[in-house]
Amino acid sequence: MICCGVAFVFFLGNVITWRTLAVIGAIPSLVHIIGLFFIPESPRWLAKIGRHKDFEAALQRLRGKHADISQEAAEIMNYTEMFQHHSEKVLDLFQKRYAYSLIVGVGLMSLQQLGGSYAITFYASSIFVDAGFPSDIGTISSSLIAIPGVALSVLLTDKAGRRPLLMVSAGGLCLCNFLVGLAFCFQDLNLWKEVTPILVYISLLIYPINVKGSAGSLSSLVKWSCAWIVTYTFNFMMDWSSAGTFFIFSAICGITLLFVAKLVPETKGRTLEEIQASIAHFH
Structure with a gap:
């Protein structure tokens, strides 16, 4: 999609000014911001903070309604419990x-x-x-x-x-x-x-x-x-x-x-x- 966007911009850049092109470029950015509100949370983050029901629901949504997520969910929970005592400071x-x-x-x-x-x-x-x-x-x-x-x-x-x-x-x-x-x-x-x-x-x-x-x-x-x-x-x-x-x-x-x-x-x-x-x- 990035590649298609770049191709589209190169086409437009040959027929309009760069200022107009910059304004047009703001439109997909706005759509992107709105779309972020509809993205599910990361299942691993939900598991980490103890929201287990939300964790399973998010994983099921990402893998598909009829997918079997039991094994993957168990692996994620095991690793989450294993590393929950480790801090996440940048240092x-x-x-x-x-x-x-x-x-x-x-x-x-x-x-x-x-x-x-x-x-x-x-x-x-x-x-x-x-x-x-x-x-x-x-x-x-x-x-x-x-x-x-x-x-x-x-x-x-x-x-x-x-x-x-x-x-x-x-x-x-x-x-x-x-x-x-x-x-x-x-x-x-x-x-x-x-x-x-x-x-x-x-x-x-x-x-x-x-x-x-x-x-x-x-x-x-x-x-x-x-x-x-x-x-x-x-x-x-x-x-x-x-x-x-x-x-x-x-x-x-x-x-x-x-x-x-x-x-x-x-x-x-x-x-x-x-x-x-x-x-x-x-x-």
Whole structure:
């Protein structure tokens, strides 16, 4: 849905002013706020505070009216009772026993943003202009081509698993960033200047996007902080070196690939409690 929204905004951005576009962007945000009132509470949170009837009702609603939730409900209650004596202060996250989970969660959030995905989305039009390619054709094409790519990933998530998709995505980002950097390098050296816009266009077209509460909050903070840093510094980096900017992004995506391969566990078809148990076994 995010991908469809981005494609829609790129279309509108070519025919209306950015101020009008910003006002239109407020409409789905308002719908989002209203929709939040209809979202059921987290079953695990309800179990934690002792609202057992509400916990079972919320879990049943999420799993489906006729689904058998007895086993899952029992597992959640067991883990809730096991960890109910542990505090959830943010500082507790930095205990040794949580180190692996914290490294994986925060590492994924920061590396994905530092790889330049948001900066390239936000500044796609400027990148195409710098490369000498028509920005309207470039932005519309890149947004449209992303939709079937994301749709395919949705279908493959539970079949291929999360780790393989993360690794393929990181590898693809590494290659695409390297090609864009190479294209701008050719441009800076006045070599094959006619190749630069084509190479940038093709590369951006295939561009792939107990302490749980505290950890999730910290991961979100890291994610959006890194996204802000990258988007804020992007223009300064491009002024410094267009080629260097994308080579740096490429290197970070390469590190992400290694990070996923070495540290990130597979979560396909596993409950949070099963993932927790596997992490404990890992130690």
